Amino acid sequence: xxxxxxxxxxxxxxxxxxxxxxxxxxxxxxxxxxxxxxxxxxxxxxxxxxxxxxxxxxxxxxxxxxxxxxxxxxxxxxxxxxxxxxxxxxxxxxxxxxxxxxxxxxxxxxxxxxxxxxxxxxxxxxxxxxxxxxxxxxxxxxxxxxxxxxxxxxxxxxxxxxxxxxxxxxxxxxxxxxxxxxxxxxxxxxxxxxxxxxx
Amino acid sequence: xxxxxxxxxxxxxxxxxxxxxxxxxxxxxxxxxxxxxxxxxxxxxxxxxxxxxxxxxxxxxxxxxxxxxxxxxxxxxxxxxxxxxxxxxxxxxxxxxxxxxxxxxxxxxxxxxxxxxxxxxxxxxxxxxxxxxxxxxxxxxxxxxxxxxxxxxxxxxxxxxxxxxxxxxxxxxxxxxxxxxxxxxxxxxxxxxxxxxxx
DNA sequence: GTTTATACGGAGGACGTCTCCGTTTTTCAA
DNA sequence: TTGAAAAACGGAGACGTCCTCCGTATAAAC
Numbered sequence: 001x002x003x004x005x006x007x008x009x010x011x012x013x014x015x016x017x018x019x020x021x022x023x024x025x026x027x028x029x030x031x032x033x034x035x036x037x038x039x040x041x042x043x044x045x046x047x048x049x050x051x052x053x054x055x056x057x058x059x060x061x062x063x064x065x066x067x068x069x070x071x072x073x074x075x076x077x078x079x080x081x082x083x084x085x086x087x088x089x090x091x092x093x094x095x096x097x098x099x100x101x102x103x104x105x106x107x108x109x110x111x112x113x114x115x116x117x118x119x120x121x122x123x124x125x126x127x128x129x130x131x132x133x134x135x136x137x138x139x140x141x142x143x144x145x146x147x148x149x150x151x152x153x154x155x156x157x158x159x160x161x162x163x164x165x166x167x168x169x170x171x172x173x174x175x176x177x178x179x180x181x182x183x184x185x186x187x188x189x190x191x192x193x194x195x196x197x198x199x
Numbered sequence: 200x201x202x203x204x205x206x207x208x209x210x211x212x213x214x215x216x217x218x219x220x221x222x223x224x225x226x227x228x229x230x231x232x233x234x235x236x237x238x239x240x241x242x243x244x245x246x247x248x249x250x251x252x253x254x255x256x257x258x259x260x261x262x263x264x265x266x267x268x269x270x271x272x273x274x275x276x277x278x279x280x281x282x283x284x285x286x287x288x289x290x291x292x293x294x295x296x297x298x299x300x301x302x303x304x305x306x307x308x309x310x311x312x313x314x315x316x317x318x319x320x321x322x323x324x325x326x327x328x329x330x331x332x333x334x335x336x337x338x339x340x341x342x343x344x345x346x347x348x349x350x351x352x353x354x355x356x357x358x359x360x361x362x363x364x365x366x367x368x369x370x371x372x373x374x375x376x377x378x379x380x381x382x383x384x385x386x387x388x389x390x391x392x393x394x395x396x397x398x
Numbered sequence: 399g400t401t402t403a404t405a406c407g408g409a410g411g412a413c414g415t416c417t418c419c420g421t422t423t424t425t426c427a428a
Numbered sequence: 429t430t431g432a433a434a435a436a437c438g439g440a441g442a443c444g445t446c447c448t449c450c451g452t453a454t455a456a457a458c
Contacts, residue, residue: 013405014456015404039444039445051446052408138447152382154377156370160365160370161360161380164360164367165360170358171355177356183351185383187384210424210434214435214436215436238413238415248437249437252436252438254417258416353400
């Protein structure tokens with residue numbers, strides 16, 4: 001029943017933590033350079049370790065993504081805490097979305113990680129997207145409660161829109177374009193008349 | 200100099216056209232079923248032909264996508280002709296975007312094809328994206344000229360937004376979400392006050 | 399130093415892409 | 429018809445990546 005109770009108390013080997021760290025550093029560098037296309041063999045080689053070791057530490061590519069970008073996600077969570085205190089809730093929401101885009105702009109592999117997260121069949125979805133959707137929902141809820149924004153879009157939809165648009169990273173001025181798209185989208189959500197007839 | 204002049208006048212073989220057609224039918228089915236993940240081996244097998252024949256007809260995966268979806272693109276071009284006559288230019292633009300989304304909804308592989316088109320390094324970009332951007336630009340220009348829409352977004356940006364958002368196809372109600380996103384975006388483009396301060 | 403649990407490494411199988419060239423099919427001229 | 433030339437076909441095989449498996453190496457415990 002209780003696996004923890006009858007496990008021998010042998011310390012975990014010292015090389016494990018060291019190798020894990022090496023792998024993460026190598027992966028971060030590889031993803032930054034080659035984005036989603038980086039091969040895992042290359043990551044292992046860069047870390048000076050065998051491919052088998054990589055797979056033991058991170059059984060799937062998604063697990064590796066998650067470990068590499070977990071810290072960044074936490075940063076976005078912290079930022080949403082700060083921005084919940086901004087006087088204008090729409091502005092707070094806007095700033096958070098811009099920060100998310102900024103982050104993806106500097107980390108090539110991150111977009112790939114999020115794209116995987118968009119696929120509901122992968123467990124990474126629950127962690128990355130779940131966490132971020134929750135934060136976004138908080139900011140969005142605040143703006144809606146204030147009466148400034150309508151309820152046209154859900155937090156999840158907004159997040160997916162950002163992720164989707166960021167997939168077009170290879171365009172010349174994609175970052176500015178995406179930010180303008182987001183701003184325009186927010187403008188569209190502001191309580192006013194509607195452009196779209198129902199038919 | 201003139202390659203056409205001194206080529207022998209032998210007719211092109213009759214099997215070529217037949218096999219090309221078979222490959223297209225098989226590819227269309229395979230892409231519809233498996234999306235971007237369909238293997239080219241499977242396409243060739245489904246067509247009852249060798250893999251070598253597939254590659255001779257369509258040297259790259261993108262070439263095959265292009266051939267499979269060319270007709271659909273032409274349909275969108277024709278639709279934009281029709282919609283240029285609609286009284287309300289914003290409504291015309293909106294309908295065209297919805298039609299594009301509808302089309303992607305029924306053809307799994309099409310989104311993959313467009314996503315490739317978003318990568319400027321591939322020649323398919325010039326054909327698919329170029330054509331569609333031109334049509335969208337026409338509809339958008341008309342709406343801007345009427346004074347109803349501001350010039351916040353370019354046709355290319357709008358198109359890329361649609362493509363990006365459609366990449367999230369695996370979500371439960373993605374199609375409705377994307378359409379609502381587009382409607383909201385259009386609302387945001389309508390000439391009114393702005394939500395986003397400059398800082 | 400010996401034992402033992404644990405981790406490492408990389409060979410190898412599976413699978414997809416793409417090429418190359420011997421074989422087959424089609425066209426054309428006689 | 430039939431033979432030869434041109435053109436297309438087919439699939440074996442080289443290559444690259446993913447991922448697993450298990451013999452070997454190493455750290456911890458005693």
